[in-house]
Amino acid sequence: MTNINRxxxxxxxxxxxxxxCFSIVGFFISIMNGAVKISPSEIISAIFFEEATVxxxxxxxxxLPRTITASLVGTSLALSGCILQGVMRNPLASPNIIGVxxxxxxxxxxxxxxxxxxxxxAPLGAFAGALLATLFIYFLAWKEGAATxxxxxxxxxxxxxxxxxxxxxxxxxxxxxxxxxGFMVGGLSSTNWKHVDMIFNYAVIGIILLLFVTNKLNIxxxxxxxxxxxxxxxxxxxxxxxxxxxxxxxxxxxxxxxxGFVGLIxxxxxxxxxxxxxxxxxxxxxxxxxxxxxLCDTLARVMFAPLEIPVGIIMSALGAPFFLYLLRxxxxx
Amino acid sequence: MxxxxxxxxxxYDEKSILKNISFNVKSGEIVTIIGPNGSGKSTLIKTISxxxxxxxxxxxxxxxxxxxxxxxxxxxxxxxxxxxxAVSSDVSIEELVSYGRFPHLKFGKRMGKDDKExxxxxxxxxxxxxxxDRYVATLSGxxxxxxxxxxxxxxxxKMLLLDEPTTFLDICYQMETLEMVKDLNKTLGITxxxxxxxxNQAARYSDKMMVMHEGELREYGEPCRIxxxxxxxxxxxxxxxIYEDKVNNCPYFIPKKNNNTAGKCxxx
Numbered sequence: 075m076t077n078i079n080r081x082x083x084x085x086x087x088x089x090x091x092x093x094x095c096f097s098i099v100g101f102f103i104s105i106m107n108g109a110v111k112i113s114p115s116e117i118i119s120a121i122f123f124e125e126a127t128v129x130x131x132x133x134x135x136x137x138l139p140r141t142i143t144a145s146l147v148g149t150s151l152a153l154s155g156c157i158l159q160g161v162m163r164n165p166l167a168s169p170n171i172i173g174v175x176x177x178x179x180x181x182x183x184x185x186x187x188x189x190x191x192x193x194x195x196a197p198l199g200a201f202a203g204a205l206l207a208t209l210f211i212y213f214l215a216w217k218e219g220a221a222t223x224x225x226x227x228x229x230x231x232x233x234x235x236x237x238x239x240x241x242x243x244x245x246x247x248x249x250x251x252x253x254x255x256g257f258m259v260g261g262l263s264s265t266n267w268k269h270v271d272m273i274f275n276y277a278v279i280g281i282i283l284l285l286f287v288t289n290k291l292n293i294x295x296x297x298x299x300x301x302x303x304x305x306x307x308x309x310x311x312x313x314x315x316x317x318x319x320x321x322x323x324x325x326x327x328x329x330x331x332x333x334g335f336v337g338l339i340x341x342x343x344x345x346x347x348x349x350x351x352x353x354x355x356x357x358x359x360x361x362x363x364x365x366x367x368x369l370c371d372t373l374a375r376v377m378f379a380p381l382e383i384p385v386g387i388i389m390s391a392l393g394a395p396f397f398l399y400l401l402r403x404x405x406x407x
Numbered sequence: 408m409x410x411x412x413x414x415x416x417x418x419y420d421e422k423s424i425l426k427n428i429s430f431n432v433k434s435g436e437i438v439t440i441i442g443p444n445g446s447g448k449s450t451l452i453k454t455i456s457x458x459x460x461x462x463x464x465x466x467x468x469x470x471x472x473x474x475x476x477x478x479x480x481x482x483x484x485x486x487x488x489x490x491x492x493a494v495s496s497d498v499s500i501e502e503l504v505s506y507g508r509f510p511h512l513k514f515g516k517r518m519g520k521d522d523k524e525x526x527x528x529x530x531x532x533x534x535x536x537x538x539x540d541r542y543v544a545t546l547s548g549x550x551x552x553x554x555x556x557x558x559x560x561x562x563x564x565k566m567l568l569l570d571e572p573t574t575f576l577d578i579c580y581q582m583e584t585l586e587m588v589k590d591l592n593k594t595l596g597i598t599x600x601x602x603x604x605x606x607n608q609a610a611r612y613s614d615k616m617m618v619m620h621e622g623e624l625r626e627y628g629e630p631c632r633i634x635x636x637x638x639x640x641x642x643x644x645x646x647x648x649i650y651e652d653k654v655n656n657c658p659y660f661i662p663k664k665n666n667n668t669a670g671k672c673x674x675x
Contacts, residue, residue, distance in 0.1 A: 079501065079540060163493065293509055299489035302458045305482025305510035350495040
């Protein structure tokens, strides 16, 4: 190993540590801020010594579940997008492209609007819808293998078809639309420990599975033919990654609604900092995804307090310009 | 490594691309597939490299049917350099070459000392060691092709499949690439099967040539037998004079003036 090689590793390692610090800081900022400001020392004593103060109640019942949910949602969506951009070899790939948003959206609308008595099945419906839409797209794109261009085209077609279904339901039941707006925009208000339970297992399993196979994503990036030549079973690997990203994004969407933007933009921002080597990109994305959603949600709570705005709006309003800025700056070098 | 292909049929959407192809390649040979556009040469290479699935027929490496061998196991013996390949803008030569170790790595394991030695050896062998930290995307076409060949070398293959390795390279890099392939064949005993467009280059660098035409294997043999007036006229639709290159000990041809120009390259 030469100097430059080692330097490169140290640099990437440093960026990775910075990402971890960023997400820890984000976590604390989120718990500190809200209707009542809480100091870091109070947070520590509440979490580790469980002193029964008012702040303890706020932290345990409100802020902690919400922040953990935001963190897991951010990680899941960002990872999902990160994998898809690699697997599809397309920078515009995001959980939307494999039908996660449209599938989850349609199922949720069906449950909430047509069968409102079964409202508690909505998260399950969103999850099932995401997975079914993904499988349907994969099935349509299959023709002696699922080439990435066919996958993307099938994804766009199926998404717009399901989107038409969404719009049709909203047109037929205009009086009930107000109740589902929160889901459509994506938000974290009134999150509790139940929501943490809903996403925790999927996120953790997804992360652990992915950390073992990051080098396969690197191989896949070389093109299908090269990857086959290197002994990678391209079809099976691609299917595995698509299902994992559908599970991750589906779980996230079932908790917070259609928060698709994270999956597109966070992986790109992370890539601009740490490069395209998935052995570093995946771990880094876990933390940047978490930090971005946690911080945006904090802003969403604090900015117009006591009024709360959906985190999806903040994320698009801040993320898009920041992303464009990074893109331009990168070009100049 | 011996290669045996038996009764290979490949089709795409009912259209038959390869028709009943059978041949043998002996260990240590360089075999070059030539043929007009659309004759099925690339399809043949892609099928042997298991990227395309044959409709029927079998492929054997050292007498073992590849359907019975794990794909990673195959990749430890067979390296492929396709025409279409991609590399991210921030991948260094050394990193690209390290991907060649992928079939040798156990699940979830990192690269060990011997893997790193093989990578260094591949870089040395292709003359890239001094520039191994440069990004592949910034290299010239010829250097980039060398980097890819170094990656296939890191697989420590016994056979190498190359699909038009000289396309888009200037004549100097074409020669460099082919000389390198020849050298790897001579010094390491790697069996080579490749597709080339330039028939004179094929004649010069190959032990045997294979002529494809409309999905069929038309001729297979030594260059002096393959490069003939009749074959060039029948299959490539050109009139040519055949000469002997006494320096390189191989035949070469010079095309005559083409009288009927437009539309001549299409089939009747």
